[in-house]
Amino acid sequence: MPVSGKAFATSAAGRSPRRWWQERAARGLVRLLAPLPLAVLHRLGAAIGQLIVLLPNRQRRNALINIALHAPQRPATELIRARNRSLRELGKTLFETALLWMRPPEAAVGLIREVRGGELLKRQPGRGLIVLSPHLGAWELAGLYLSTQGPTTIFYKPQRLLDELIVDARRRAGATLAPTTARGIRVLLNALERGEYAGILPDQEPREDKGAVYAPLFGIPAYTMLLVNRLARRSAAPVIFMIAERLPRAQGFRIHCLKAPDGIDSDDDVEAAAALNRGIEQCIAICPDQYLWSYRRFRRRPSGGNKVYTGPLRDQAAIDRARLLRAGN
Numbered sequence: 001m002p003v004s005g006k007a008f009a010t011s012a013a014g015r016s017p018r019r020w021w022q023e024r025a026a027r028g029l030v031r032l033l034a035p036l037p038l039a040v041l042h043r044l045g046a047a048i049g050q051l052i053v054l055l056p057n058r059q060r061r062n063a064l065i066n067i068a069l070h071a072p073q074r075p076a077t078e079l080i081r082a083r084n085r086s087l088r089e090l091g092k093t094l095f096e097t098a099l100l101w102m103r104p105p106e107a108a109v110g111l112i113r114e115v116r117g118g119e120l121l122k123r124q125p126g127r128g129l130i131v132l133s134p135h136l137g138a139w140e141l142a143g144l145y146l147s148t149q150g151p152t153t154i155f156y157k158p159q160r161l162l163d164e165l166i167v168d169a170r171r172r173a174g175a176t177l178a179p180t181t182a183r184g185i186r187v188l189l190n191a192l193e194r195g196e197y198a199g200i201l202p203d204q205e206p207r208e209d210k211g212a213v214y215a216p217l218f219g220i221p222a223y224t225m226l227l228v229n230r231l232a233r234r235s236a237a238p239v240i241f242m243i244a245e246r247l248p249r250a251q252g253f254r255i256h257c258l259k260a261p262d263g264i265d266s267d268d269d270v271e272a273a274a275a276l277n278r279g280i281e282q283c284i285a286i287c288p289d290q291y292l293w294s295y296r297r298f299r300r301r302p303s304g305g306n307k308v309y310t311g312p313l314r315d316q317a318a319i320d321r322a323r324l325l326r327a328g329n
Contacts, residue, residue, distance in 0.1 A: 019160075019161075023161055023162070026162050030097075030162070042095065042096065047091070049088035050084075052091070053084045061309075061317075065309060066294075072323050093137075100140045105173040109141075116255065118257055119257075121240070128191060128193065128237040129198070130232060130235075131200070134284070137244045143175070145242075146242065151176075152174065152198075153176040153188055157180045158179070198231065217277040217297065221298075228264065228276055239260035242256065242258075243255070245286060260275065260276075
């Protein structure tokens with residue numbers, strides 16, 4: 001159906017025409033994919049991931065740099081194979097998200113086949129629980145599952161595309177969304193003081209004007225949030241990690257709950273940030289291929305540090321770049 005000029009002007013208010021059309025196309029794709037079986041979504045996602053593997057691009061290069069930083073001792077052929085697997089898993093993540101956003105919450109949660117460490121989700125009377133879910137596996141499912149376990153507030157950064165759809169999807173199981181602002185932090189703290197869950201993605205690089213310090217992640221200084229530490233200290237709420245591992249052959253998902261490393265509530269900022277990153281490393285070790293390796297986690301560098309995500313797109317150049325950085329160059 002053609003779009004009238006009046007309707008276009010109304011729908012595109014506050015955004016460029018290009019952004020408006022991108023939003024419409026993205027919503028249409030999500031609605032088209034959502035009814036498909038999980039196995040079909042994973043096959044389509046893996047095919048898109050393989051296309052990213054085959055075409056030289058920065059996402060492919062950045063993923064290889066991060067994997068080589070994580071395991072610099074591994075042969076180049078192994079690093080490249082790990083990168084290729086991770087991009088196919090990324091494709092699965094993108095395509096299965098349509099199902100997780102659009103299906104009824106009980107249908108999405110019904111894909112969970114096992115919960116390991118679920119006793120860690122038990123809250124003590126009068127105390128909330130901070131639940132950290134890195135960009136690993138089906139992190140949208142992890143947040144949805146948490147929302148079904150009790151009152152939940154999720155720290156949320158508005159997105160450029162599909163923001164309204166994402167907000168609706170995360171709220172449909174009863175979650176409250178707190179913006180990544182000072183007001184949102186107060187909302188999180190109030191939720192914890194009421195004895196609720198607070199869900200946070202802990203592996204995002206914070207803005208420079210936010211509380212953060214450099215702490216090791218895979219042995220590389222990473223600009224790391226202090227929000228978790230501040231909330232834990234002010235609320236006395238325990239901290240755990242939770243991930244949704246994608247099972248092979250589209251069999252569903254497995255939830256893992258892990259205790260946070262000691263020191264995450266330390267008075268020492270660097271010790272607390274290092275403990276947070278150790279927890280992220282422990283989660284990644286469960287299903288390393290399913291981590292979002294293409295994310296530019298080391299984009300911000302300590303004063304005088306060399307840029308990480310630069311250089312030719314060739315695989316060997318990316319590996320050489322990572323090994324030079326590990327050597328301190």
